[in-house]
Amino acid sequence: MQIQKIDKLPSPISFETAAPFLFLIMWSSGAVMVKMGLIDASPWTFLFLRAITTFLFSTIVLLILKPNLKFELFRHDKASILAVLKVGFFLQFAYLSTYILSIDAGISPGLVTMVLGFQPLITPFLAKESMSKQGYAILALGFIGLCVAVVGAKGIDMTHAIGLFFAFLALMSLTFGTIKQKGINMNIESMVVYQNLLTVLLFSIVALCTDWQVTWTRELYLSLFWMSIVVSVGAVMLLLYMLKRGSASQVSVLFYCIPLLAILFDYLIFGEKLSEITVVGIIIVVVAVYRFQKIKPVQVAENKRINK
Numbered sequence: 001m002q003i004q005k006i007d008k009l010p011s012p013i014s015f016e017t018a019a020p021f022l023f024l025i026m027w028s029s030g031a032v033m034v035k036m037g038l039i040d041a042s043p044w045t046f047l048f049l050r051a052i053t054t055f056l057f058s059t060i061v062l063l064i065l066k067p068n069l070k071f072e073l074f075r076h077d078k079a080s081i082l083a084v085l086k087v088g089f090f091l092q093f094a095y096l097s098t099y100i101l102s103i104d105a106g107i108s109p110g111l112v113t114m115v116l117g118f119q120p121l122i123t124p125f126l127a128k129e130s131m132s133k134q135g136y137a138i139l140a141l142g143f144i145g146l147c148v149a150v151v152g153a154k155g156i157d158m159t160h161a162i163g164l165f166f167a168f169l170a171l172m173s174l175t176f177g178t179i180k181q182k183g184i185n186m187n188i189e190s191m192v193v194y195q196n197l198l199t200v201l202l203f204s205i206v207a208l209c210t211d212w213q214v215t216w217t218r219e220l221y222l223s224l225f226w227m228s229i230v231v232s233v234g235a236v237m238l239l240l241y242m243l244k245r246g247s248a249s250q251v252s253v254l255f256y257c258i259p260l261l262a263i264l265f266d267y268l269i270f271g272e273k274l275s276e277i278t279v280v281g282i283i284i285v286v287v288a289v290y291r292f293q294k295i296k297p298v299q300v301a302e303n304k305r306i307n308k
Helices: 013-035 043-065 079-106 109-116 119-127 133-152 163-182 186-207 218-243 250-268 276-307
Strands: none
Touching: 013 218, 013 250, 043 079, 043 218, 079 109, 079 163, 079 186, 079 218, 109 133, 109 163, 109 250, 119 133, 119 163, 119 186, 119 250, 133 250, 133 276, 163 218, 186 218, 218 250, 250 276
C-alpha cells in the first residue's frame, strides 16, 4: 500500500519571536495617543489619570488570571521588592515625567528623540556588556539613521536648556531602568503590581501639588485607555519579558525603531507628510537593528567561550 506523503505544516511564530514586534507597535503608538490626550488635559493630570487606570486595570486582571498572585505578593523579600520599586521609579515615573516635561518646556519631540537615541550606545558601557567594534559601529549607524529620519521629518525646530536637561534625565532614567531590570528574578505579574502601585502614589503626590486641568472628551477617553492598558500594561509586560530573556543592549537597540514608528503613526492618523529623507533614515535604522540582532548572539557565545 502506497503511503501518501503529507507536507509538513509551517510552524507557528513563537511568542518570543513576535514579542519585539508587538512591543514596538504598542510602545511607539503611545506618542500619538499622548499628543491626543494632552489636548484636553494638563501633563500632570494626564499622567495621574493614566497611572490610576493602569494600576486598577492591571491588578484586577492579573488577580483574575492568577488568583495565587495575592499570596505571592507577600512572599518576596524586601531586597527584591526594593529593587523592583527602583526600576519602576526609573521606567514608569521618572522617564514618563521628564519626557513630557522636556516637550512642555519648549523642546521639539524630534530633538528629544535624538537625545533618547543615545540609549543603545551608552547601555553596553553602563551595563558592562562586552561588544566588538563592529557592534558599536552598527549602533552608531543606527543613531545616524535616526538623526536623518528626524531631520527629514523637520522635528528639530527649538532648543531650550531646560528642555534639553529634562530630555537628558529621560535618557538616563530609561537607560538605568533597563539595566537594573536585568538583575531581578521576580515574576513579571508581581513586578507590574508593585511598580504600578508606586507610580500611583508618586503621581498622586504630584497631582495634589499642581493644578487639575481636564476636559472629558471621547479623544481623552481613547487616549487614556490606550496609554493605560495597551502601552502601560501590554508594552511594559513585553519589555520585562524581553529583558528577562535577552541582554540589555539587545532590547535597548529596539528603541531606535520607536520614534520612526511614531512618525509613521503621525502620518497615518494626523496626516503629517513623510519626506524622502525620513524614508532613507528609516531604512538605515531598520538595517542597523537587523544587523545588530544578528551579530549579538555570536558575540555572546564567543565571550562565554573565552571566559571558560
